[in-house]
Amino acid sequence: MKIHINHARAIGQRDIKIYGHFIEHFHRQVYGGLYDPASPLADESGLRRDVMEAMRKIKVPVLRWPGGCFVSSYHWQDSVGSARVPTFDKAWRVEDPNSFGTDEYIDLCRKLGCEPYICTNAGTGTAEEMSDWVEYCNLEHEGRYARRRIENGHPAPHAVKYWSIGNENYGFWEIGAKSAEEWGRLVKEAAKMMKHVDPSIELSAAALSDVNWNVNLLEHCGEFLDWISIHEYWDMTTQVNDLADYEQCMAYTGAVDHAVREVRGLLAAMRLDRKIKIAFDEWNLRSWHHPNVHTIKQGIDKADYVKPRDKNDENWQYTMADAVFSACFLNAMNRHCDIVGMANFAPILNTRGCIYTHAQGIVLRSTYHVFDLYVNYLGDVVLDSWGEDMPGMSVLDKKGQEAAIDTLDVLATRWTDRPGWALAIVNKDPEKAHDVSICMPEADGDAVMYSIRGLGKDSYNDIDRNEVFIERNTIGRYRDGMTLSIAPHSVNVLHAGVTELI
Ligand code: AHR
Numbered sequence: 001m002k003i004h005i006n007h008a009r010a011i012g013q014r015d016i017k018i019y020g021h022f023i024e025h026f027h028r029q030v031y032g033g034l035y036d037p038a039s040p041l042a043d044e045s046g047l048r049r050d051v052m053e054a055m056r057k058i059k060v061p062v063l064r065w066p067g068g069c070f071v072s073s074y075h076w077q078d079s080v081g082s083a084r085v086p087t088f089d090k091a092w093r094v095e096d097p098n099s100f101g102t103d104e105y106i107d108l109c110r111k112l113g114c115e116p117y118i119c120t121n122a123g124t125g126t127a128e129e130m131s132d133w134v135e136y137c138n139l140e141h142e143g144r145y146a147r148r149r150i151e152n153g154h155p156a157p158h159a160v161k162y163w164s165i166g167n168e169n170y171g172f173w174e175i176g177a178k179s180a181e182e183w184g185r186l187v188k189e190a191a192k193m194m195k196h197v198d199p200s201i202e203l204s205a206a207a208l209s210d211v212n213w214n215v216n217l218l219e220h221c222g223e224f225l226d227w228i229s230i231h232e233y234w235d236m237t238t239q240v241n242d243l244a245d246y247e248q249c250m251a252y253t254g255a256v257d258h259a260v261r262e263v264r265g266l267l268a269a270m271r272l273d274r275k276i277k278i279a280f281d282e283w284n285l286r287s288w289h290h291p292n293v294h295t296i297k298q299g300i301d302k303a304d305y306v307k308p309r310d311k312n313d314e315n316w317q318y319t320m321a322d323a324v325f326s327a328c329f330l331n332a333m334n335r336h337c338d339i340v341g342m343a344n345f346a347p348i349l350n351t352r353g354c355i356y357t358h359a360q361g362i363v364l365r366s367t368y369h370v371f372d373l374y375v376n377y378l379g380d381v382v383l384d385s386w387g388e389d390m391p392g393m394s395v396l397d398k399k400g401q402e403a404a405i406d407t408l409d410v411l412a413t414r415w416t417d418r419p420g421w422a423l424a425i426v427n428k429d430p431e432k433a434h435d436v437s438i439c440m441p442e443a444d445g446d447a448v449m450y451s452i453r454g455l456g457k458d459s460y461n462d463i464d465r466n467e468v469f470i471e472r473n474t475i476g477r478y479r480d481g482m483t484l485s486i487a488p489h490s491v492n493v494l495h496a497g498v499t500e501l502i
Pocket of ligand 1: 024067068069070167168231282287288
């Protein structure tokens with residue numbers, strides 16, 4: 001295959017927030033994960049130092065919190081101040097100690113140097129409660145909530161810019177689900193009150209690639225929104241933890257950006273595409289495993305609905321399939337950089353996350369290295385490129401349907417503030433290497449390849465196992481038209497003329 005890169009034509013500059021993350025009060029993400037005061041690895045605030053260090057290395061730009069489904073019965077006032085009592089989390093049917101709340105979350109974001117992104121309770125919550133939360137975080141000192149923040153030891157406002165109204169309130173599984181009409185009205189009143197508290201905030205609201213729901217939402221309150229939130233998980237393992245194998249996962253790469261294209265079309269049709277950006281604020285190849293909760297009939301014994309969640313933690317499940325799929329997703333979000341301004345990997349920690357914690361330390365799963373490669377080795381300007389003689393392959397998806405997909409996925413970038421070019425080259429082929437000729441006459445300098453490929457397509461990392469990591473290979477001087485052999489099941493970034501890494 002030949003890849004032609006048009007150095008002079010930039011598609012746009014990607015927003016670093018497309019490499020964002022999400023953490024929810026679910027299983028071991030917060031409690032016993034990131035926040036573990038009893039751990040010798042925790043800092044004075046109870047936050048795991050090793051986890052924060054790993055998060056800093058991939059420069060987490062924005063971190064969505066506290067949920068997900070959790071937030072739709074969560075009342076923020078229960079977890080601020082000194083007099084906190086545990087509450088029963090009706091979404092995940094466990095007790096929440098409320099020891100990790102808004103102030104601890106902001107402390108975490110400041111230590112990471114990332115933007116907070118708070119998702120509000122639009123399930124059992126009210127529009128007023130959402131705006132009170134903005135008061136607590138963003139008002140200097142006026143009113144009871146800013147005063148409470150100051151009493152709680154935080155004189156300066158938390159200055160939270162990004163807010164999302166609700167989570168998946170379109171779904172039967174969500175506490176306080178709404179009809180499209182109800183949703184449009186609630187979001188409008190909530191947005192009005194939140195922006196009356198702080199007009200400088202940026203607001204999103206839960207949407208999905210469903211015309212009726214989105215038209216209702218945008219007709220009611222397009223004028224108030226700056227973002228629209230969409231979610232997607234491809235390999236559904238919620239009720240049964242039967243994971244798709246490598247080839248089946250590759251079938252999902254065929255239409256990884258269908259939701260973005262659908263929402264883009266609707267925003268354009270409603271003449272809102274210059275005002276509202278897409279926040280893909282929950283995505284992962286695999287859905288989380290939590291049987292007997294998102295069901296009409298609820299599990300009776302904890303063994304039916306809490307214990308099975310431990311399965312998410314088994315590291316053998318996170319292979320090169322997750323890495324290759326995630327790279328294809330991030331390539332697509334880069335290509336849609338004109339309208340996708342944020343994407344949040346769900347979650348960052350434990351469950352299906354890219355970092356796994358255990359009592360003595362952490363494991364960096366295959367997807368972690370993809371974020372390291374994309375955040376630290378790719379440029380921020382997306383260049384126009386096209387493939388000549390793109391090889392294709394046919395795979396069977398999880399339903400046994402045949403899917404014809406491109407074998408390679410290439411993204412060309414350069415930097416706004418330094419010399420050099422960086423090409424992401426993904427080979428989805430489970431067995432074969434593929435030759436790629438790079439056609440970019442403007443490029444020069446040294447050529448270096450950074451690759452993630454594992455020992456095989458099912459390679460994974462674990463406490464005593466490190467099979468998936470970034471390898472560096474010097475190639476020599478870049479030559480226009482040079483041909484490179486791209487390894488099977490691999491994610492690569494080719495540098496040409498890059499003199500300094502970030
Ligand atoms: O499975 C986890 C859940 O997935 C999140 O809480 C929710 O937002 C999505 O449905």
